[in-house]
Amino acid sequence: MEKDFSQFDLEKTRRALELASFGIGRVSPSPLVGCVIVAQGGETVGEGSYIYENVTHAEVIALNQAGEKARGGTAYVSLEPHAHTGRTPPCTDALINAGIRRVVCPVEDPNPLVSGKGFQVLRENGIEVVTGILKDEAAKLNEKFCVWHQKARPFVHLKLAMSLDGRISLRNSVSTSLSGKESAARVQDLRHEHDAILVGGNTAFVDNPSLTDRSGKPRRRKLARVVLDNRLRVSTDSTLAQTAKDTPTIIFSASDDARGIANLEKLGVEVVRLNARNLFHILNELKTRSLQSVLVEGGSEVAGAFCDAKLVDKLTFIVAPIVIGGSHAPLAIGGNGAHSLDNAMRFRDLEITKHGEDFEFTSYPQIRDEE
Ligand SMILES: NC(=O)c1ccc[n+]([C@@H]2O[C@H](COP(=O)([O-])OP(=O)(O)OC[C@H]3O[C@@H](n4cnc5c(N)ncnc54)[C@H](OP(=O)(O)O)[C@@H]3O)[C@@H](O)[C@H]2O)c1
Structure with missing residues (x-):
């Protein structure tokens, strides 16, 4: 037909x-x-x-x-x-x-x-x-919706902003804003498309982000904020904890700091006690909360963990025309990486868009026969 x-x-x-x-x-x-x-x-x-x-x-x-x-x-x-x-x-x-x-x-x-x-x-x-x-x-x-039904887990979209030489900040102990205001608006639109946003414990600690959808567009449920934080580095003073009564905030943590957990819970944070290193468990927990899609916004270690586990359904890099260099600035994708080129993730259907001075590269991983 x-x-x-x-x-x-x-x-x-x-x-x-x-x-x-x-x-x-x-x-x-x-x-x-x-x-x-x-x-x-x-x-x-x-x-x-x-x-x-x-x-x-x-x-x-x-x-x-x-x-x-x-x-x-x-x-x-x-x-x-x-x-x-x-x-x-x-x-x-x-x-x-x-x-x-x-x-x-x-x-x-x-x-x-x-x-x-x-x-x-x-x-x-x-x-x-x-x-x-x-x-x-x-x-x-x-x-x-396709991934939700076909892979029985949330759709994972990895998004990072980086320099031309692939660095995501000056040091992993400092917050660095790399992209311009046009890209910032694009990121809000990306957040709007997703049910959850996820970052690593170090990003939550260093950046003290709000992780909200500020696109101004209507949404059914508030964007759920998820932090992978075994050491419970998110403090009660953080923006995330201080706004948890208004915006769903979930911390996955293996920490046995009962007092720290109780203090966060009093502020409205949901602390799920499991090893945040197990991404399959994390995605399953998000699924039980009907969160169909998750925008992973870094940092380097968390991005690497999702790539190592081949748990990326879509990738967006926003590249700013700047070179940071040096050996201390973290690269976009940490983790174990590929052992050979055959083992490297390959991407297809690359789309390139310009936002002000920045370039957006969006692509999908190629599915291998054995996967
Ligand atoms: N340009 C960008 O787009 C962008 C985005 C985000 C962050 N950043 C920057 O990146 C830097 C932080 O990156 P980072 O690599 O140091 O830290 P990260 O990826 O934010 O957090 C890493 C920490 O998360 C915890 N974690 C829990 N579960 C994990 C899992 N499944 N996989 C990996 N880690 C897990 C680990 O500690 P525990 O196991 O002890 O909990 C780990 O040390 C900061 O400078 C931040 O400003 C830039």
Whole structure:
């Protein structure tokens, strides 16, 4: 069915993806979904975006707008309509009952429990289903939801700011702001896309960060702050602890400092007692809290640990036109590193963007056959 579409289909599918993107920050742990209904004569008669709190799905919002005009028309949906009853009745029923004759949708739902079933039900009811248009864009839009279902853990996006020679600060004992104000705005947008932000204990100690989403865009849940801190270096005076009543703050720590832990807990910090070196346990804990995606913001040791464990789904480097040099400035990725080039992480689909004087490199790890 992949060739059975026109330029018009392409434009309407693109619009459905755009409508889906309006839900960024507002749907997790559900997927982003947008829908356009086009009447038989070619007129757009309904549009919908899914927002978790509003419950109603994008298809139903668009169909309600279209009313009787939907009969005999085409539905452009960014993700396979579901055929099961969840918080709402099946969207496949809504499309069938509205008299839709054709559904154009780029990709199946990545959830293995429901994948393909929506398309099957539509076809069984005589609806033409066209798939494959803009499928890479559609899969990318829901990349967090995909990893959540396919790898049964949160999506991990590693992001670091660095100099041209790959240093992330002057020393690992000092806070160094490397990128410009345009990049700073971009970082807030990245935070907005994620459910959690994670840093190492040393970064939390040295930078005393606030780790908040200051994009100004609406979000469903506050960005959860996560610190890997076995030595419990986050103090009760820190910005994180002082603001923990307002913003979820989770510290993973193997520390047996019962008093220190109790003092942090009094301020609203959740201290989870486990060895923060075990990243699989950490991600599992985040999963049990329905945190679908995590933006890892360093420092060098933590970035290296995620790379060593091959637990990076997406990588963003923001490179400032500056050289730091010397042997004491930490490099972006610490940890054990690769023992051979065969063992090194390779990346694909590199995108380069400019923010003021800085360059952003965003890419995805190549999946090896054995992984
Ligand atoms: N430019 C940037 O984008 C950027 C971003 C962040 C930080 N920085 C800078 O980077 C420097 C800090 O980097 P860093 O490498 O020294 O420290 P880090 O990565 O922030 O923290 C490392 C510490 O975290 C603890 N940890 C707990 N679980 C861990 C795990 N699974 N893997 C690795 N470490 C774990 C370890 O101590 P325990 O096991 O004892 O807890 C470790 O010593 C600072 O100068 C900061 O300003 C720059």
